[in-house]
Amino acid sequence: MLTILFDGVAYGMLLFILAVGLAVTMGLMNFINLAHGAFAMVGGYITVLLMQRLGVPFLLCLPLAFLGSALLGGVLERTLYRPLYHKPHLDQVLFSIGLTFMAVAAVDYFVGSTQQNLQLPEWLKGRTELGEGDWMLGMGHYRLFIIAVCAALTVALQYILTKTRFGSRLRASVDDQRVAAGLGINVNVVFLSTFAVGSGLAGLGGALGADVLGMDPSFPLKFMIYFLIVVAVGGTSSITGPLLAALLLGVADVAGKYYIPKMGAFIVYFLMILILVWRPQGLFVRQGGKA
């Protein structure tokens, strides 16, 4: 039972890293970006291909995946996304679906549609078990590694958001873009860098999750709903909201699949609909922010 909880937490942490960029961009620009998963896929494929074809060590691949997706995100933000910020949501949805379709078909074309396997380094393959009986806790080293990396990232993000100058600019822009611009904050630059970092984090998440989630060209479509759940349930005004939502989702998903395999993904979708009907703005929203 603890093992399931542990796996769920690892899964949730991964989802959080994958989705946090989406939460910030949605909160900042009110832009519905369904193509977020495509950036995660790019990161995952960068890792897989670098390791398979060039033999780059795993640990070096992770920052490369981050940089690659961040660069791509930055370029796309400047060229394609920016003109669409003030378009209606329907346009944004269509645009990002189109981008996702293109990414899926392009990866299919260049790499092939089979699922890619990640060769983990030896030191991540083991498994440690603590306790016994019902309370046995089996920790895969790789999942432990994921949790450690994601926790470190979360703390770093929280620090940047709450303690640094950039963080306060970002929060000001999220709260009210026009007033922030009036106070001399260059909202465009704030957004460009946030989008790039968000995409980079998605790429990193994709790289970390390539082994757990599976990497194939349909990745952006398969996990789109999960990212959106994290954002919609967690709200977009802080990063603790999405974090809690991601952990909840991860644990619910793993536990649901383990205990009631027949029900599969029902529980997650059902919970999501219930939560959203009950609290349409998300579970963890701050009162008084801009609607």
Add this chain to the structure above:
Amino acid sequence: MSASKLHAAGVLQGGRWRWWEVVLWAAALASPWALSSHSLIINEIAILALFALSLDLILGYTGIVSLGHAAFFGMGAYAAALFSKLVMPDPLVGLMVGIACATVLGAICSVTILRGTDLTRLMVTLGVGLILMELANKLDWLTGGADGLQGVVMGPLLGRYEFDLQGQTAAWYSLTILLVLFILAKRFVNSPFGATLKAIRDNRLRAMAIGIPVSQRLSVVYTVAAGAAGAAGALLSQTTGFASLDLFEFHRSADVMLVLVIGGTGWLYGGVAGALVFKLMQDTISAITPQYWTFWIGLFLVVLVLVGRERLVRPWTWFGLGKSSNKGGKV
């Protein structure tokens, strides 16, 4: 007094039939006979047009962005196919059953779209689609699971017209149902009720302020649209004799949205025109690259949005009038 009458006439005048519409429908109904070798694709176009028409009711006329409209399509398809397999093979009764099931589902789901932002609605509609897909997948004793529902045999239409391999009967059947539902939809959106829907789309707060019961209107239109989508699904499974999980797939919801956007939203012929263009395009491109045609669809979507949806159907604005694209902000 006379001014208000004039306004009422202005709002409701779309309900009249013009001569070109009659010609268009006559041509459509004659097409399976004139182009008998293409009956199968005519059938598919008619079904897609009906599906897009149903989405137009909620997206174009009411402004609800839905990514899960395939849920109702699939519900209608499975209901009709199961009915003909297990109860009786008459197509029209099966169609009614399909519509009824999808309508009930729509009525249930309409509760979920009343509150929240666009994002919330997007998520909820998407979630409903996924739940139904899981259901169809897991209830394999009933639906055949991932293999699809096979062995659906249709009886003759009205007891006389057999469904032929060439698809002529199927095409006429689908076109007739499309026409009937189109007429109903036209009455529907051009009634005072339809006018209130447009008011809700344009400004929900003001609509509420002048006394339109917004939630009630939204749930009614969502239910009606679900029923129409169910009819489209039922037609598909009846004319192909097959229902599969693919009916609930996300890309089907996305495709129908694309169809509607190609033809233009908020205009009943938008779905019909879009379906025609989309199917012909799909046929052409997938003949060239069968596997990667989603790439071109994606590219098309991206370009479409960047150029501006309104300008696509107005070629004279393509050059020189760069500023006019900024007006696209309000839809």
